Amino acid sequence: MKKLEERILSDAQVLSDEILKVGSFLNQEIDTDLLQEMAQEIADIYKDCGVNKVMTIEASGIAIAVAVGMAMGVPVVFAKKHKTSNLDGGVYSTVVHSFTHNTDYSVMISRDYLTADDRVLLVDDFLARGKAMRGLMDLCDQAGATKVGAAIQIEKCFGGAGDELRSEGFRVESLAMIESMGKDKITFRS
Amino acid sequence: MKKLEERILSDAQVLSDEILKVGSFLNQEIDTDLLQEMAQEIADIYKDCGVNKVMTIEASGIAIAVAVGMAMGVPVVFAKKHKTSNLDGGVYSTVVHSFTHNTDYSVMISRDYLTADDRVLLVDDFLARGKAMRGLMDLCDQAGATKVGAAIQIEKCFGGAGDELRSEGFRVESLAMIESMGKDKITFRS
Numbered sequence: 001m002k003k004l005e006e007r008i009l010s011d012a013q014v015l016s017d018e019i020l021k022v023g024s025f026l027n028q029e030i031d032t033d034l035l036q037e038m039a040q041e042i043a044d045i046y047k048d049c050g051v052n053k054v055m056t057i058e059a060s061g062i063a064i065a066v067a068v069g070m071a072m073g074v075p076v077v078f079a080k081k082h083k084t085s086n087l088d089g090g091v092y093s094t095v096v097h098s099f100t101h102n103t104d105y106s107v108m109i110s111r112d113y114l115t116a117d118d119r120v121l122l123v124d125d126f127l128a129r130g131k132a133m134r135g136l137m138d139l140c141d142q143a144g145a146t147k148v149g150a151a152i153q154i155e156k157c158f159g160g161a162g163d164e165l166r167s168e169g170f171r172v173e174s175l176a177m178i179e180s181m182g183k184d185k186i187t188f189r190s
Numbered sequence: 191m192k193k194l195e196e197r198i199l200s201d202a203q204v205l206s207d208e209i210l211k212v213g214s215f216l217n218q219e220i221d222t223d224l225l226q227e228m229a230q231e232i233a234d235i236y237k238d239c240g241v242n243k244v245m246t247i248e249a250s251g252i253a254i255a256v257a258v259g260m261a262m263g264v265p266v267v268f269a270k271k272h273k274t275s276n277l278d279g280g281v282y283s284t285v286v287h288s289f290t291h292n293t294d295y296s297v298m299i300s301r302d303y304l305t306a307d308d309r310v311l312l313v314d315d316f317l318a319r320g321k322a323m324r325g326l327m328d329l330c331d332q333a334g335a336t337k338v339g340a341a342i343q344i345e346k347c348f349g350g351a352g353d354e355l356r357s358e359g360f361r362v363e364s365l366a367m368i369e370s371m372g373k374d375k376i377t378f379r380s
Contacts, residue, residue: 029303030266032259059249063256063266069222070257076220080249113219 001041001175004153005188007034014181018128018156019100026125026153030063038175039067042123042151045173046072049148051121053077055114055140057096057107057132061124064153068123077114079107079139092142096135099128107135109143116144127152127174130161137170154178157189191231191365194343195378197224204371208318208346209290216315216343220253228365229257232313232341235363236262239338241311243267245304245330247286247297247322251314254343258313267304269297269329282332286325289318297325299333306334317342317364320351327360344368347379 013021025031042064054076056065062078069076082105093108114120122136133150140147149171155162157179162172177189203211215221232254244266246255252268259266272295283298304310312326323340330337339361345352347369352362367379 023300024302028267028270028300030256030259032256032263032265035256036260059252059270062249062252066220066222066225066253066256067260069220070226070260073222075222076253077218078220080218110213110218112214 001038003034004038004176007031008154008176008178009186012186014183014186017182018159020154020156020178020181020186022154027060035063035067036071038064038153039071041175042068042121042173043071046121046149046151049121050119051148053114053118053120053145054123055079055109055120055136056123057081057136060126061132064125065123068121068151072121077109079109079136081105081107092139094135094138094142097131099131107132107139109139111143114139114143114145118143118145119148120145121148122150123152124150125153126156127154127162127172128156128159130159130165133161133165149173151175156181191228193224194228194366197221198344198366198368199376202376204373204376207372208349210344210346210368210371210376212344217250225253225257226261228254228343229261231365232258232311232363233261236311236339236341239311240309241338243304243308243310243335244313245269245299245310245326246313247271247326250316251322254315254341255313258311258341262311267299269299269326271295271297282329284325284328284332287321289321297322297329299329301333304329304333304335308333308335309338310335311338312340313342314340315343316346317344317352317362318346318349320349320355323351323355339363341365346371 054069057079090111091108152174155174179187179189244259247269280301281298342364345364369377369379
């Protein structure tokens with residue numbers, strides 16, 4: 001998606017070899033016009049796939065997931081990072097490693113909100129090494145839900161997960177694909 | 191908002207005197223049609239107030255905040271609960287007490303995303319004792335931003351914060367106002 005690539009080039013900051021700061025338009029401050037265009041693009045890509053649910057992981061994936069859910073007219077569910085007092089028993093759970101925070105955490109979703117009848121589109125802001133995505137896929141497998149594919153705002157191709165998942169036959173569509181990035185240069189996959 | 195009240199009566203569960211479970215349509219699984227209607231209602235209420243930014247606190251407020259931001263055509267910012275490696279210095283921060291989790295936590299927002307030029311609509315899913323809302327208001331005050339008002343999906347009137355804030359002259363608009371709730375009965379303020 002040309003517009004997202006241009007915005008990355010103009011507004012994102014490369015903080016390290018692995019961390020791209022997009023807080024000014026995609027994370028902490030969200031440009032809702034751009035968000036709506038991205039959501040529509042994803043909805044168009046997956047429009048004939050029988051998706052009946054959008055799924056993401058809290059918290060940074062929620063904005064794009066909600067926008068995609070609205071654009072597709074389907075509900076959105078999100079896997080939560082901690083067991084809260086409002087989530088009673090009967091959950092699917094799995095463990096995810098975060099390289100950003102260098103820690104493992106549990107994610108879970110109530111069995112009421114993910115079932116074998118669901119055809120799920122997995123949505124997230126970033127895809128790099130794919131640990132969060134693998135966690136979402138695992139939750140779908142536990143529920144017997146069909147994983148239709150993934151839609152990502154920014155894929156860091158050098159993280160490897162996108163290509164690995166595609167080689168396994170899983171559909172991954174990313175609006176911007178960063179081949180490499182360094183202090184003053186971001187290169188997109190063409 | 192009649193439709194939200196009806197949905198609460200049909201689908202919400204009262205887990206205790208203070209906890210209302212709305213996971214099946216508003217939290218963990220989000221009904222995006224209802225979400226869109228709620229966002230439009232809020233956008234209509236505040237349409238002539240010069241709002242140029244919607245603000246919320248992660249994570250459960252993000253869905254409604256993003257929907258409101260899209261409906262109003264303004265950016266959305268969210269205060270984050272932990273200092274992440276992607277948020278460098280230069281933040282406003284405050285401490286919020288969570289009764290749900292019985293703990294204090296820090297919330298912060300980058301100084302880049304909240305300024306004295308902003309006219310901010312504060313959006314959240316619930317308002318009860320108002321600790322999260324007071325935290326957001328404090329962040330706005332630190333930035334010198336104008337607090338236009340608050341928009342809440344479900345206000346628990348018995349929590350007291352809504353009326354307290356209104357008595358201080360702060361505008362609080364709630365789509366559903368629960369006067370009291372018990373095992374088999376939820377009463378709305380008329």
